[in-house]
Amino acid sequence: MEPIPGSRFRGTWKYVRAAVFIGCFLTIFAFAALGSFILFAKIGGAPPVAVPQTTVFYADDGSKIGESNYGQKRYWVRLDDISPHVIEATIAVEDRKFYEHHGFDLKRIAGAVVANVQAMAKVEGASTITQQYARNLFLTHEKTWSRKIQEALYTIRLEANYSKEQILEGYLNTIYYGHGVYGIEAAARYYFGKHADELTISEAAMLAGIPKGPHYYSPLINEERAKTRQKIVLLSMVEAGYIRRQEAEQAYRDKLVYVQHHEKERPVAPYFQDVVKQQLRTKLGLDERTIELGGLRVYTTLDRRMQQIAEEQLEQVIRPSSAIQAALxxxxxxxxxxxxxxxxxxxxxxxxxxxxxxxxxxxxxxxxxxxxxxxxxxxxxxxxxxxxxxxxxxxDGRATYTPHNYNDxxxxxxxxxxxxxxxxxxxxxxxxxxxxxxxxxxxxxxxxxxxxxxxxxxxxxxxxxxxxxxxxxxxxxxxxxxxxxxxxxxxxxxxxxxxxxxxxxxxxxxxxxxxxxxxxxxxxxxxxxxxxxxxxxxxxxxxxxxxxxxxxxxxxxxxxxxxxxxxxxxxxxxxxxxxxxxxxxxxxxxxxxxxxxxxxxxxxxxLADKPKKSFKPTKGVIGVYIDPQNGKLATDACPVKRKTYYLIGTEPTDYCTDHLEKKTKKKEDEKSWFEKWFPWF
CATH class of the missing domain: 3.40.710.10 (DD-peptidase/beta-lactamase superfamily)
Structure with missing residues (x-):
């Protein structure tokens, strides 16, 4: 074996030392950067996680009459009020290592990089649930390095200050499910007409697949594509150990019944709701954003049955061709x-x-x-x-006024x-x-x-x-x-x-x-x-x-x-x-x-189902029967009597005499010829 010349050995050792030095420097830098991120997260504290939510208006019977959303529907529900199937389906398809990582899944990121390089295009994403939540809360979806860095910082702040359950709850309440619907509660109501805690495995898997492409995978737009995506979610739940394969197959076969939506549904009492919003501003001092996006629950006095009766009567009584207006x-x-x-x-x-x-x-x-x-x-x-x-x-005599009765x-x-x-x-x-x-x-x-x-x-x-x-x-x-x-x-x-x-x-x-x-x-x-x-x-x-x-x-x-x-x-x-x-x-x-x-x-x-109540006299009034034509106390001779109320002490004291002479004459006229001549005998 030929010995390595000293000069060559010394040159190699120089590179090794340089590599070790750079490696140590990079390691120290990485730890320093990580420490800085963690320090930043702790100093920055818990980021605010309040998001715009739909304000809902209710009638006096508790039924919903409207909501204020500017085209978006948002509700916030606790994690305990969300079906476990939704949680499992979401974690299985979006972030299977959610409970294990600290905001970033490095192995998944590396795999995504390799897959994208091989395909020379972005074919696989690696964002964790925490990263997506950070993006939904604070950031735009523009693809720039500045946005990526901000997303990473927010992700660290979320992980450092909130529990996994809090992050998951926030994510499920803010993710977009298409059609202006944000959050799982709004999605459950919009697609299936039920609450988030009532969703079945099949329904949960369908909804969990939508966020990847809210328009593309919406079952209301293309159910075939949505079913294909649902199958992927169900298989992911099987692989993650949440359900058995037989359950997945049955869930895939289950027929889903969707809510039928009409683009222009007739609003309930829109004029009434406008007054309610105005009162929220004037009486409660709430600003426009709080009213529209504050997630308020406003319980009103509206009687839906009476409102419907009022609207029906306006339509039935007024000629459709008439331009006359009306209010009630x-x-x-x-x-x-x-x-x-x-x-x-x-x-x-x-x-x-x-x-x-x-x-x-x-x-x-x-x-x-x-x-x-x-x-x-x-x-x-x-x-x-x-x-x-x-x-x-x-x-003072400078002007005159002549009122006229109806038809003069x-x-x-x-x-x-x-x-x-x-x-x-x-x-x-x-x-x-x-x-x-x-x-x-x-x-x-x-x-x-x-x-x-x-x-x-x-x-x-x-x-x-x-x-x-x-x-x-x-x-x-x-x-x-x-x-x-x-x-x-x-x-x-x-x-x-x-x-x-x-x-x-x-x-x-x-x-x-x-x-x-x-x-x-x-x-x-x-x-x-x-x-x-x-x-x-x-x-x-x-x-x-x-x-x-x-x-x-x-x-x-x-x-x-x-x-x-x-x-x-x-x-x-x-x-x-x-x-x-x-x-x-x-x-x-x-x-x-x-x-x-x-x-x-x-x-x-x-009032059809209400008791027929009369107006109960007060203690300071007295009711007497009068002749309605002259206002005097009625007698047996008066053909018409009407009970009328007066303040005590102001009631009439004179009796009507207008009909006494007429009554006497009538009695005379009604006598038989024998009775008329009887006094002569």
């Missing part, structure tokens, strides 16, 4: 809870909410406020005033306040306003909750100052509730994504008007449905009397451009408005009847 609002007068709300005939065409945003002339629906104020200032249901064409002067019908004689309200006599109303003063009416309206500006002019008695429907219905609710005011309530409770109660409504009422006078007013308002009060014209509810089956109080109102009907029982108050957005004249007779027709059908159907 119903609430419980005892609690203020809004049960149904419609702000227009088509939300997609016009999201403008006419029930809460528009100000329209209320017409004669304003008169109950006038007569309440009059009763407080000495008027009674029997107070008589002449109904005749009258011109009033105001503004007048009694041309005295009528009572009770009859004036029932037949909606305009002259009587303006005379009443002149007696008590416009300031008293304005004060009463404001106390009842009218927020709009009211002009102190004679026509105010006839509802010429525009107001909001929600204010009018709330004011009627106060009268129905014996003078106790309850603000309209839309939200019962709000819970955040972590289960904390952010808001819970506390019921409260305030006695704002006199209890006894409120009852007298409410009873006066039953007159529009009572033919006993017919006089020179019929009561304004005559056209719908045949459709009512229980006691109601209410008032209709009509102007050239607006038609109203607001009425109540002790359990429910509802208001309906119809008219044209641009103030066009309502000229067709059937269009003038829309509000009443919608109202009576809504009330009758909504």
């Amino acid at each position: 609002l119903a609430m419980d007068p005892r609690t203020g809870e809004v049960k149904a709300l419609i702000g227009g005939r088509d939300y997609n065409e016009s999201p403008f909410n006419r029930a809460v945003q528009a100000e329209r002339q209320p017409g004669s629906t304003f008169k109950p406020f006038l007569y309440y104020a009059a009763i407080e200032h000495g008027f009674t249901p029997s107070t008589p005033l002449r109904s005749e064409l009258t011109t009033f002067t105001f503004d 019908y007048y009694a041309n004689g005295p009528i009572t306040l009770a009859q004036a309200l029932a037949v909606s006599d305009n002259v009587f109303a303006v005379k009443t306003l002149k007696f008590i003063g416009a300031d008293k009416l304005i004060e009463t309206a404001k106390t009842l909750g009218i927020t709009s500006k009211l002009k102190a002019v004679p026509s105010l008695a006839l509802g010429t100052s525009p107001v909001k429907m929600i204010d009018m219905v709330a004011a009627y609710s106060t009268i129905a509730n014996y003078g106790k005011k309850t603000e309209p309530v839309f939200i019962k409770k709000v819970i955040d994504a972590n289960g904390n109660v952010l808001y819970e409504h506390q019921p409260s009422t305030q006695q704002v008007i006199d209890r006894d006078a409120a009852f007298v007013t409410a009873h006066l308002m039953t007159g529009m449905f009572d033919p006993k009060l017919n006089g020179y014209t019929t009561v304004t509810g005559q056209s719908i009397i045949d459709e009512i089956t229980r006691p109601y109080a209410g008032k209709s109102g009509t102007t050239k451009t607006d038609s109203w009907m607001i009425g109540f029982t002790p359990q429910l108050v509802a208001g309906v408005w119809t008219g044209y957005d641009r103030g066009e004249t309502i000229s067709r007779f059937d269009e003038k009847q829309y509000a009443k027709q919608i109202w009576v059908r809504f009330m009758e159907q909504s």
Whole structure:
């Protein structure tokens, strides 16, 4: 053997030393880098893992009425509330070494590199569940070195500060499953109409295969491709030891039933939901992002059955070809809870909410406020005033006003306040306003909750100052509730994504008007449905009397451009408005009847399963039978008697004598010839 020359040996040893030195340096550098990463992870602390989640809105029966997601559906559920099959399928196909590595699977990375080099393309990925979770939480999906480094840093921070269970829970709640669906709970609901803890092996394997290509492997787009991917997931579960091969084969054969989705499903009470969102902003002080993406659970007062009845009646009563608009609002007068709300005939065409945003002339629906104020200032249901064409002067004699009754019908004689309200006599109303003063009416309206500006002019008695429907219905609710005011309530409770109660409504009422006078007013308002009060014209509810089956109080109102009907029982108050957005004249007779027709059908159907309650008299009132034509105490001679309520001490004391002479003459006429001549004998 030829000996190695010393110079050659020395040269080789130099390279060995250099290699050892570089190796040691690289090792120290690697450990230093790793230590720096770990130190960075500890110093940086636990990264925030909150992600956008869908806010869900519920009706008063707990059923979902809508969600706020900007096209994305997100829900967060605990790992314990996710089917074990989902967890096993996800780990088997995405990251089988999940519980063994510390964020990076080095062996898998090396294998992926070799496979990609051999194929001269990216054919295999090596991202762990932790890496994917980091990408979903904080990063874009752009393929740059900067993004790769950031992903690695976030991955280390996640592994250093969270348990494997927490990371897995976060991953399953943020991964994208296609169709705007994020997270396993949203995916379970979207594809199978069930919760994440109810998924079978077959369903879990199908969903676990989607994230690799959410569009490509969606069973709703191409079920054949999705089934091929499902088979791969099931085989992975077998290889990982989660299930037996027979179970995998059976799961593959199981027929999956998917939820049928319609691109344009009709939303539930969209106008109502808009008001709820507005209240979340104004009453709770929540910002737009929290409302839309905060994962809130908002429990509302909406009654889905009443809402459906309201929508059906609008569709059935109003001619499809009519351009007239409509709004409806119903609430419980005892609690203020809004049960149904419609702000227009088509939300997609016009999201403008006419029930809460528009100000329209209320017409004669304003008169109950006038007569309440009059009763407080000495008027009674029997107070008589002449109904005749009258011109009033105001503004210190500089202006005049001549109100007209419907069709220019007048009694041309005295009528009572009770009859004036029932037949909606305009002259009587303006005379009443002149007696008590416009300031008293304005004060009463404001106390009842009218927020709009009211002009102190004679026509105010006839509802010429525009107001909001929600204010009018709330004011009627106060009268129905014996003078106790309850603000309209839309939200019962709000819970955040972590289960904390952010808001819970506390019921409260305030006695704002006199209890006894409120009852007298409410009873006066039953007159529009009572033919006993017919006089020179019929009561304004005559056209719908045949459709009512229980006691109601209410008032209709009509102007050239607006038609109203607001009425109540002790359990429910509802208001309906119809008219044209641009103030066009309502000229067709059937269009003038829309509000009443919608109202009576809504009330009758909504209360069909409720007891028929009457208005219970208060302690400070007394009911007596009167002759409705003159307001005096009725006698046996009166052909018509009506029980009417008064504040104690204001009831009439004079008896009706109008029919005594007629009754005597009638008796004389009914005598036989023998009885007539008998006195002569």
